[in-house]
Amino acid sequence: MTTRKLLGAYTFLFIGILYTPIALLCWYSLKTDLYQPATGIFTLYWYHSFFENDALVLSLCNSLLIAAATSVISVCLGVMFAYALRKVGQQISKPLNNLVNMVLIAPDISIAIGLMLVFQAIGFSLGVVAITIAHVTFGIAYATVLINVRLRSLNINLEYAARDLGATGAQTLRLVILPAIKPAVIAALLISFTLSWDDFIFAFYNSSPGQTTLPVEMFALIKRGANPGINAIGTICMLISFTLVFVSLKFQKIVNLL
Amino acid sequence: MKQNRFNHKWLLALMAPSVGWLLFFFMIPLLSIAVYAFYTRGDYGELKASFTTANFQTALLPIYLQALFRTLILAGTNIMLCLLFGYPVAYYLSFYVPDRRKSTFLLLIILPFWSSYIARAYSLLLLFSENGPVNHALLSLHIIHQPLPLLLTPGATVTGLLYNYLPFMVLSVYIALEKIDRRLIFAARDLGASPISAFKKIVLPLSISGIGTGAILVLVFSVSDYIIPNILGGSRNLLISNVITNQYFSTRNVPLGSALALIFIAAVMGLVVLLYRLMKRYDYT
Numbered sequence: 001m002t003t004r005k006l007l008g009a010y011t012f013l014f015i016g017i018l019y020t021p022i023a024l025l026c027w028y029s030l031k032t033d034l035y036q037p038a039t040g041i042f043t044l045y046w047y048h049s050f051f052e053n054d055a056l057v058l059s060l061c062n063s064l065l066i067a068a069a070t071s072v073i074s075v076c077l078g079v080m081f082a083y084a085l086r087k088v089g090q091q092i093s094k095p096l097n098n099l100v101n102m103v104l105i106a107p108d109i110s111i112a113i114g115l116m117l118v119f120q121a122i123g124f125s126l127g128v129v130a131i132t133i134a135h136v137t138f139g140i141a142y143a144t145v146l147i148n149v150r151l152r153s154l155n156i157n158l159e160y161a162a163r164d165l166g167a168t169g170a171q172t173l174r175l176v177i178l179p180a181i182k183p184a185v186i187a188a189l190l191i192s193f194t195l196s197w198d199d200f201i202f203a204f205y206n207s208s209p210g211q212t213t214l215p216v217e218m219f220a221l222i223k224r225g226a227n228p229g230i231n232a233i234g235t236i237c238m239l240i241s242f243t244l245v246f247v248s249l250k251f252q253k254i255v256n257l258l
Numbered sequence: 259m260k261q262n263r264f265n266h267k268w269l270l271a272l273m274a275p276s277v278g279w280l281l282f283f284f285m286i287p288l289l290s291i292a293v294y295a296f297y298t299r300g301d302y303g304e305l306k307a308s309f310t311t312a313n314f315q316t317a318l319l320p321i322y323l324q325a326l327f328r329t330l331i332l333a334g335t336n337i338m339l340c341l342l343f344g345y346p347v348a349y350y351l352s353f354y355v356p357d358r359r360k361s362t363f364l365l366l367i368i369l370p371f372w373s374s375y376i377a378r379a380y381s382l383l384l385l386f387s388e389n390g391p392v393n394h395a396l397l398s399l400h401i402i403h404q405p406l407p408l409l410l411t412p413g414a415t416v417t418g419l420l421y422n423y424l425p426f427m428v429l430s431v432y433i434a435l436e437k438i439d440r441r442l443i444f445a446a447r448d449l450g451a452s453p454i455s456a457f458k459k460i461v462l463p464l465s466i467s468g469i470g471t472g473a474i475l476v477l478v479f480s481v482s483d484y485i486i487p488n489i490l491g492g493s494r495n496l497l498i499s500n501v502i503t504n505q506y507f508s509t510r511n512v513p514l515g516s517a518l519a520l521i522f523i524a525a526v527m528g529l530v531v532l533l534y535r536l537m538k539r540y541d542y543t
């Protein structure tokens with residue numbers, strides 16, 4: 001009984017600490033003075049000045065566009081890939097699974113640099129398209145793994161039944177498999193969107209002036225010195241992410257999103 | 259036979275886009291790093307095709323190796339701390355929280371991970387700054403008389419990494435704990451095991467897979483992190499990511515940067531394989 005109380009108290013403290021910095025960020029974003037947040041008055045000035053800044057708003061739009069494209073492309077390719085991986089023999093699926101795992105464990109910075117070197121060597125201009133390509137590369141890997149896990153728990157007889165009843169391969173995939181793996185598809189969409197939306201290092205290496213993402217712009221701002229405007233941008237980013245999570249939760253229980 | 263051939267083509271068509279994508283945008287970039295690592299740098303930073311191992315000799319100088327080791331030690335420290343602080347939470351969640359409340363707790367724990375990563379790093383900067391809340395609280399409690407310089411220290415970097423990657427450890431351990439058959443624990447207790455020895459002999463060994471998965475995740479994320487060490491740790495405690503980035507953007511020594519990146523990839527992949535082997539060896543499930 002005491003163990004239970006002790007662990008419970010610890011867990012609540014843990015969750016409290018988890019949210020402290022986030023709460024602080026929102027609080028500071030509404031204050032006039034960064035260094036006297038206790039006494040300063042509430043204001044929406046920092047939000048106003050964010051939307052006045054064309055470069056920042058442009059990078060926000062870029063980030064959203066890249067994240068949306070990344071999640072859709074990654075999940076489409078990932079579903080096809082994971083489905084086929086379950087069907088082919090061990091000697092084909094094993095090396096391909098290893099390839100996917102390598103993408104997941106290779107340090108981000110090395111892939112980001114490698115891509116930049118390749119783009120520069122073939123004369124492909126860096127920017128929004130290059131960043132999207134970079135993000136889809138890890139997006140495919142995450143989507144494939146997530147969908148693979150779900151496919152493994154699927155009864156194979158469902159598929160045989162569909163084929164016996166005359167469905168083509170494409171029809172089986174669309175009408176039987178897809179509805180059955182829907183939770184994993186939604187989880188993969190959400191996770192690939194978030195990873196792209198939050199990514200710094202791939203965008204940092206593969207962006208060009210004017211064609212960059214919000215995290216890269218924010219990092220540049222922070223490096224130039226503390227600026228209360230960053231609190232407002234951070235809060236906006238957070239609201240966008242949280243909205244997305246709650247929309248996904250409408251479709252799916254949290255347990256299935258893990 | 260005909261049916262089989264059709265199937266084969268259909269599966270190939272499904273796999274081709276992803277495999278092609280990963281070959282073009284993952285394998286070729288890695289190979290180009292490997293090729294550039296043997297090039298030489300011209301007088302103006304341009305690349306000259308050659309086959310020299312000089313870059314590797316430079317990359318293995320103590321100054322660069324130290325940055326690599328510092329990165330790995332930082333990641334190792336972070337893994338241990340994540341385990342220490344995360345395990346009790348996962349344990350509470352799995353064993354004490356009623357089933358209907360579990361999803362709420364899980365959501366509470368992973369929601370911060372979905373908030374903006376760079377904004378979180380910045381909020382920690384505010385928290386630990388010289389006139390931030392932490393110093394303010396310590397001053398008003400008369401624990402200290404001068405604001406502590408909390409930022410730009412290795413401690414700040416570790417705190418930042420810990421804050422960011424704890425949820426991954428909690429989740430991995432939680433998933434492993436959920437799979438444990440509760441009857442095993444009841445049986446051990448019936449046979450006279452104390453709660454502590456039941457934990458040591460049943461729960462802990464059966465959660466090794468979760469600990470291993472969590473450790474691999476935290477390792478991979480921690481070593482790649484660029485923002486947190488830069489914002490919270492400052493440039494005095496140089497990590498390998500900074501060193502590599504400097505080669506590409508400041509000194510424009512692409513061959514040396516590539517050699518460093520290659521060694522870094524090899525070190526991380528080697529460690530992941532090692533951790534995986536260890537996990538499999540001690541995994542009883």
